[in-house]
Amino acid sequence: MMPSGPPPRVYWTSLIFLLLACCQLPTGAQGQTYQLRVEPKDPVVPFGKPLVVNCSLDCPSPGLISLETALSKEHHSRGLGWAAFRLTNVTGDTELLCSGLCDKSQVVGFSKITVYGFPERVELAPLPLWQPVGKHLNLSCLVFGGAPRDHLSVVLLRREEELGRQPVGKEEPAKVTFMVQPRREDHGTNFSCRSELDLRSQGLELFQNTSAPTKLRTFASEAHIQLALGNQMLNATVVSHADTLTATATAKTEQEGTQEIVCNVTLGVEKRETRENLFAYSFQGPSLTLSESNTTEGTPVTVTCAAGPRVQVTLDGVPAAVPGQPAQLQLKATEKDDRRTFFCNATLKVHGVTLHRNRSVQLRVLCE
Template identity: 65%
Template sequence: MVLSGLLSRACWTSLNYLLLIGCLPPPGTQGQEFLMRVEPKDPVLPAGVSFSVNCSVDCPHPERISLETNLLKETVGRGLGWAAFQLSNVTGDTMVLCSGFCSGSQIVGSSKVKVYRFPERVELAPLPRWQSVGRHFNLSCLVSGGAPRSHLVVVLLRGEEELGRQPVANGEPVEVMVTVLASRDDHGANFSCRTELDLRSQGLGLFQNHSAPRKLRTFAMPMIPPRLAVPRFSEVETSWPVNCTLDGLFPVSEAQVQLALGDQMLNTTVMSHGDTLTATATAKAEQEGVQKIVCNVTLGDESRETRENVTVYNLQGPILTLSEPNATEGTTMTVTCKAGPRVQVTLDGIPAAAPGQPSQLQLNVTERDDRRTFFCYATLKVHGEILHSNRSVQLRVLYGPKIDRAQCPQRLTWKDKTMHILQCPVRGNPNPQLQCLQEGSKFKVPIGIPFLVRLNYSGTYYCQAVSSQGTDSLTVMMYVQDQNPIAVTITLGVLTILGLVIATAALLYVFRVQKRSDIYHLKKKSSWLPLTSKQPDEAVAEESS
């Protein structure tokens, strides 16, 4: 019953409201000598709020001041010529009417209430995972709610840069879109959208709502495939380099590279410089035949690939051996070079009798063969191509020490207190140890390094080179001369005379000073007149006494 009564009352109020609007006389109509004031006049309010309306009239004896509205209302005050009402839950644009009677005539005043609300949803649609540079893409902003739509616009942004603005049409939700040309500068940039409800013309402000930003990733991928550098031929179990390069990548740091030998992924090292990417790896095939090398570069949602063939062969050598890697001087040794069954070998210019046959060289080892290098060349014909391989080995010959008598002087004449070097080269394998000892004193003179020569270095030196292969000796005579002995004697004599002169002068000086000091001793003869020091006051006191 209560609910039915409330509904009937609401319907009756709405009916009276509509009838009153329909019967509302236009402004300035005769009979409205007095004005009905409605405050606030034409307010703009946020949706869902409550506000107060004051109806007042300036006639002498006003009667029955009331408010007609389709909103919930409550009388909050009344007095002579006025009445105040509280309106609740303003959800949309409406009109309120104040009416009253003056001297039996009805007077009416109205106020238009405008409602604004902020958008409930401002969202930028998802961006492409990757966007190719130089191609267009769409920025789309979804907006729900917001009023009045005539004052609502959407701004699409790159960072703080405005890309475009459009009014929001009626409908739920509304999609506002702008087309953008992707560039390198857009990589990593934040895009967003913003709604602006501009009510400054209504005495209010500019209200903004922002969407969450979305980051865009752009890329540039050239149309050409990468350059793949590999050898045409490779030997089984032999490592060889793989090099893959692609120019014009952006951002090059985001590119992914894969190098593969057949089904085997290679351990790849990637480097970049500017927009150029270089990938390197080391490959090794274990079987003969044609092997496929693949380089695949992926960036964004695109990839480029290059394939090359490598012919893997088995040269099986050459194998170069010495019968004695460390041969003793005077012995005979053999050098042998061999390879696979279809391989032709050549040892130090001497070819084998036929492919698959070894080549040998015999020699009587001498000192001159020490550190001699032997070379073996192998050739194999594969798919019309002649492939080469070579090996080398060095021979070491063991021989006894030999002092070079042409460069090691056997007689030396040097001056005392001068710097010299005793050069005495010696050869041998293994390297011999050389030392030169003075006869009698066994004093060892340095060899090959500078040293200061003294008089006691004169004598005969026995130089001996020793190694595991034997010894070699040499006698060196060293004579050390004194430097200018006459000049030294003269110098000593001059220094002695000079010392005597200085000493005599010093004695004379001391004697003269002593004599002058004796003259001043005459003051002792006047000892009856004593010289004493005293203070002035003390002297006067003594005289008085």
């Protein structure tokens, strides 16, 4: 069984709305229709602020005027045909119902309160430590608070350029995601989020709030490069040009044959590595000698062209018998041999590539 006595306040409000839905506005002797005005009509008010609501009847003999609302209220002032009520703490959208009597008939008026509040803050979610150029990136704006949400949107900014705009959802905090494709020139560029509470249609203003800017890093100018030859770490010199880094190092090795060179690039938490085989070889010489560089006519002279192992030498067009052996030329000096130039050519084949080195020497013959 329901307890005796008047029902709670919430039931009264629902009951009044139900009864008044069937009521007709009273008319005067001349067929005039009376109205109950609620002022302000459909106001937009700041969150938590008080509001004074005036209910007024325009009939000749108005009766008692009351206000029904779920908000806390108190009587503010009243007079013949009107009553004002103070709502002490407006924290949410709600409907107001004023009612009064005209010629023993009930008249009602309605007003809807819309509460607005600025977002507490807006933030750009953390960016990656670095972002590859041309790869899609999702940037998220976080909006804390703010109402009404159907008048609230968020804008993604690149410096001052607007990249996108989306409405803010009902969740708290609201997360709005934009997809961008960073360019090379975006390295070091500030990105930020801006919330916009647009109440101009309500007779107010456009209220904006912008997050702290965050720099985007898009290419490898801040990368760390290491070079290693086998187990030997190399002291590399790194040169930057646009978005390209070039690392150069000088290495010494005493062993011939294939060795592995490793290049490691570290940028933020990302690492890249590449490996290549390096063939080390020794190419000695050639040396070109004369047994007598200054001689007289009739003196025997030996010309020797030599180089290291596996090197094929050729002396004045005549090759040595096998690679690694010297080539020699013997002659008796004559007047015609004065200032004669001898040429030694050395070739070494390394992995299908032929390398060349040359040397020349001049003979002086003195006439007696």
